[in-house]
Amino acid sequence: MGLSETVMNGILVVLALSIFAIVVNIKVKKAKVxxxxxxxxxIIEMFVEFINDMVKSNMGEKGMKFAPLMITLMSYxxxxxxxxxxxxxxxxxxxxxxLTLALFVFALVQVVKxxxxxxxxxxxxxxxxxxxxxxxxxxxxxxxxxxxxxxxxFGNIMSGSLIMALxxxxxxxxxxxxxxPLRLYFDIxxxxxxxxxxVMLTMIFIDGAVK
Amino acid sequence: MLQGISSEAFxxxxxxxxxxxCMLAGSFGALGQGMAAAKACEAxxxxxxxxxxxxxTMVLGQAITETNAIYGLVIAIILLFVQPLLAAL
Numbered sequence: 001m002g003l004s005e006t007v008m009n010g011i012l013v014v015l016a017l018s019i020f021a022i023v024v025n026i027k028v029k030k031a032k033v034x035x036x037x038x039x040x041x042x043i044i045e046m047f048v049e050f051i052n053d054m055v056k057s058n059m060g061e062k063g064m065k066f067a068p069l070m071i072t073l074m075s076y077x078x079x080x081x082x083x084x085x086x087x088x089x090x091x092x093x094x095x096x097x098x099l100t101l102a103l104f105v106f107a108l109v110q111v112v113k114x115x116x117x118x119x120x121x122x123x124x125x126x127x128x129x130x131x132x133x134x135x136x137x138x139x140x141x142x143x144x145x146x147x148x149x150x151x152x153x154f155g156n157i158m159s160g161s162l163i164m165a166l167x168x169x170x171x172x173x174x175x176x177x178x179x180x181p182l183r184l185y186f187d188i189x190x191x192x193x194x195x196x197x198x199v200m201l202t203m204i205f206i207d208g209a210v211k
Numbered sequence: 212m213l214q215g216i217s218s219e220a221f222x223x224x225x226x227x228x229x230x231x232x233c234m235l236a237g238s239f240g241a242l243g244q245g246m247a248a249a250k251a252c253e254a255x256x257x258x259x260x261x262x263x264x265x266x267x268t269m270v271l272g273q274a275i276t277e278t279n280a281i282y283g284l285v286i287a288i289i290l291l292f293v294q295p296l297l298a299a300l
Binding site for chain 2: 148152154197200
């Protein structure tokens with residue numbers, strides 16, 4: 001099986017996050033209710049509350065069932081985007097991985113739409129709004145969503161690692177002087193921002209699919 | 212064909228020029244993002260208590276504005292590294 005390096009790294013991120021989730025689970029079960037939580041659990045709690053607030057403000061109380069999905073997407077994307085920091089290729093700099101994520105979101109949005117509009121007839125009718133003349137444009141704008149989502153994530157992360165590679169090639173042994181501060185921007189800032197934007201857009205699309 | 216230039220070299224050079232033209236899409240994207248940031252600054256100055264909401268809207272709008280610039284970047288990367296025009300030679 002010829003797995004590329006980026007796909008291997010994607011699997012590595014999943015494994016690392018699974019082990020991390022098991023550790024958190026054990027720590028949460030061990031925590032005493034009457035005592036103040038440890039620093040580690042405090043940080044986890046802040047992260048969970050951040051996602052919960054985001055879901056609540058974007059999708060309302062009825063969207064809370066999507067919060068576990070959002071936290072999964074967010075933690076995967078955040079770790080995958082800053083993966084370049086440890087010297088390996090970031091999984092999201094491979095188009096196949098970002099396209100998979102975007103297609104998953106697209107399928108989820110269609111299922112939510114199908115359910116909320118009540119079957120095939122309502123679902124088909126949702127494309128003819130506000131006037132039937134706009135049906136082709138509605139269909140195109142629906143299909144354009146996963147394309148723009150996947151290219152946005154891919155382009156941002158890929159361009160960062162490409163610029164790094166070009167600088168390493170051009171400057172040789174002196175490249176760390178320039179690339180170390182740039183990593184701060186391209187890997188950490190852009191990576192976390194793109195993870196945030198991807199999750200945000202997912203929420204907005206799902207919220208827009210509900211009638 | 213021009214004298215002394217092989218057709219492969221000609222196609223590669225033209226691909227490089229095309230890639231640099233593609234990157235011009237980024238300049239207009241930057242213009243749009245700057246406009247959004249300027250308006251967001253004005254809005255925060257007028258209503259400092261709504262700065263969290265304004266920042267979120269600004270970042271989201273900039274992300275969508277960026278799409279066109281990203282398309283240009285992707286086309287430039289494909290032209291430079293996948294070299295589809297060489298295969299058509």
